[in-house]
Amino acid sequence: MKRFLPKQRKMPKPGDRYGRWILVKYLGKMQRHITYLARCDCGTESEVVVKHLRRGHSTGCRKCSTVEERNNQWNGGVKLNRGYKMVRQKDHPRCNWGGYVFEHILVMEKVVGRHLTRVESVHHKNGVKTDNRPENLEL
Numbered sequence: 750m751k752r753f754l755p756k757q758r759k760m761p762k763p764g765d766r767y768g769r770w771i772l773v774k775y776l777g778k779m780q781r782h783i784t785y786l787a788r789c790d791c792g793t794e795s796e797v798v799v800k801h802l803r804r805g806h807s808t809g810c811r812k813c814s815t816v817e818e819r820n821n822q823w824n825g826g827v828k829l830n831r832g833y834k835m836v837r838q839k840d841h842p843r844c845n846w847g848g849y850v851f852e853h854i855l856v857m858e859k860v861v862g863r864h865l866t867r868v869e870s871v872h873h874k875n876g877v878k879t880d881n882r883p884e885n886l887e888l
């Protein structure tokens with residue numbers, strides 16, 4: 750008899766972070782889905798299906814997700830952080846908890862053809878933080 754064997758995956762554990770969610774406590778399985786009590790960065794607690802978090806279906810409580818979605822619609826996934834442009838790129842090694850990376854880092858990485866290390870920083874030659882043309886950036 751052939752049986753479908755799911756691939757062995759790392760089990761989620763309390764303290765794991767997915768977007769704004771931090772897993773608090775294992776609640777059990779609901780319709781074969783691993784369900785956790787999770788706390789959003791804003792303090793809201795909710796039951797979550799870990800699979801949905803892994804796929805990025807939920808990045809925070811309803812209140813926070815709504816705000817983020819609205820922002821994304823307004824500016825196409827680009828937002829400002831301390832005057833710098835940030836681009837949504839979830840699987841980037843330098844992305845923050847919200848899945849955003851500084852755009853000037855992405856531009857410089859394209860120029861040098863590799864990922865930048867944590868100690869490297871990118872300077873804006875003309876001092877304009879949103880001017881991310883390659884010729885305005887230097888390592």
Ligand SMILES: [Zn+2]
Pocket residue numbers: 769789790791792793809810811812813814
């Ligand atoms: Zn929240």
